[in-house]
Amino acid sequence: MGNLSQSRAQTLEKVRASLALRYRKERRFRFYGAASVVFGLLLVILLFGSIFGNGYTAFWQTQMQLDIYFDPQIIDPDNTGDPKIIGRANFAKLARHSLAELFPEVSGRRDRRSLNALLSSGAGFQLRKMILNDPELIGETLRLWLPADDEVDMLVKGYVDRTLPQGSRRLKDRQIEWIDELAAQGRIERQFNTAFFTSGDSREPELAGIGSAAKGSLFMLLITLSLSFPLGVAVAVYLEEFAPKNRWSNIIEVNINNLAAVPSIVYGLLGLAVFINFFGLPRSAPLVGGLVLTLMTLPTIIIAARASIKSVPPSVREAALSIGASRMQTIFHHVVPLAMPGMLTGAIIGMARALGESAPLLMIGMIAFIVEMPSTPMDPATALPVQVYLWADSPERAFAERTSAAIIVLLVFLLVMNGAAIWLRKKFERRW
């Protein structure tokens, strides 16, 4: 008896002695966990902060206000009214004339060239579009906001160091004087950059936009979703509910898991070999891109859908069967609707991955300069991540902020998609 109480006392003592150590261990472990979470958060903040800090300025674009006289002598000297002849006129000249009137003291070819360099070449395109839309304007004078050159844009946004010697700047001292004078007259203003969202790619940073890339991405995602979701769900339902459990279904299961881990570039090579070389589909088309991304997301969706079918309790199936429902009825009236939130979540996460993918698109010719908006999935198009890649490789300084801005747009899309996945789960999830 005494022995026992003695040994108990010893044990208690031992426990007490080690207790502090064990608490310390636990505290340390908790600290490590918290530290890694903080570290991860810091990295995310750093990433988002640097991208946002570099990119938010691209949502505003420097515009220049000019009084444009739509000179019939330049636009349509013979007064033909023929849109073909009008379309060929030198519209940039109209803007240049108006700029020259503001600075009458500038003369000489060289100086005038450097003055004209302040205007974007997009100014001419904008005027051309206005006149083609409304030929009535010929002969009138309008006060218009026209895009300024990207160098001006960079100066106004404070990316150019004015103190540097003239030789290491792209804008010369005189040009900066002119810009300051225009700004003093209130003719230079930063306006919201709608062109960034509506127009296609351009080699002029001030005209470049993500419109066509976003539309290409949209086409691809629609194709991917409409193919991979029904296919993935069908495969999952069959494998979970109908397929016999034997060696073959095991092999299929292992292979689906393997496919989910295959690097995406491999799917690009497959797409090149099968869809382009064998079926003869056009290069650079969102249709091919969508098919390739379908192959890529299919395993993800199948795995998610199977998991959510599995999580439907057998009692639901048994109840349906017991009151006389057929297996088809059981599955489509009860199991699939209950598993739907999980399937949708899987599909959305798969789509979000597909949206950010650029490697497989490299192989099928979607890394391309495309200005026109694609109007069908057969037209050439790029995708958002590809546009980011192409801009990051452009020499012009102003493309750096466009790159970050395009990344912001991409991130917003991804956040919205992931948010939708969480919302769907929260809204339809049933706990058993």
Add this chain to the structure above:
Amino acid sequence: MLRTLQITALLTFIMAIGMPGSPAQARAARDYISIVGSSTVYPFATVVAEQFGRTTDFKTPKIESTGSGGGMKLFCAGVGVDHPDIANSSRRIKPSEMSTCTANGVTDIVEVKIGYDGIVLANSVDAPRYELGLRDIFLALAKDVPAPDGTEQLVPNPYRKWSDINPALPDRTIEVLGPPPTSGTRDAFAELAMEGGCKTFDWIRAIRKTDKNRYKGICHGIREDGRYVEAGENDNLIVQKLRDNPDALGIFGFSFLDQNADVVQGSFVEGHAPTFDAIAASEYPVSRPLYFYVKKAHVDAIPGIRGYLAEFTSDRAMGEDGYLSERGLIPLSSSEYSEAVSAVSELKTLRLATH
């Protein structure tokens, strides 16, 4: 639920059936020009394409950035709307590529030289400017170099500092950021700068006559001991790294130096700074011609090719004060320019001299 699933399944089926049918539709016509090729020519070709697309009623050409070699492969794959019409290249077409072309029925090709691109060795403006000779570049970057004691044998590159090579150079470790072997810039750099320095050794030049492959191996081989860092195809990245690391030199195209003159400075090579004028006058030794190749069979089949060619070779684009020169393309001399114009207007078929 069942109904919606049935409908989606039906739609999927229709799309799957429709797929083999659609290429016939695509084959029937293509109303835009398809261009592939060099990422060095890409920034220039895209400017022309955009200008062409915005000022005419034709669609803007589609330009893929595939690299010169990849572009040629696509270009030479055959004639027809499935194949590209024009290939951009930062080097001349190779005889082997010509024979692939011929084998695939691409017999008539028009070659147009569009201008020059300088390859610069630049460093941060915070560091002293280098004055390099081609021999210095070769000795600094080659995998094997002639023994420093003057004997005619090769030793693995022993140089650690620039001043080891040439006492006139700064006392700084050799660290060069440059493009990977897949890049056309790397090929051109090896050919022009490395080989240019390599053949200043008479005994190596003598090897050329006896064993051409060995000569090429010696002259083009770049050291792999970490002094030459492959920094990827993205030249902007190299510029950024140079700003952060004043000890390093970087290798990239002239247009990036032109855009970033406040951050980096180009080293003198053989006494010439990489300026627009020095490259145009071919005084600066590390510059290469840029080309594009047109499939003659496509010229009248695809709408707009003639217009695109005319825009590219027009004075306002390729001329001395043209918009391409503003982007950093070094214009052709006037005789070469008129050659390019006549190549386009007469669609002269390229005949490579047989080697």
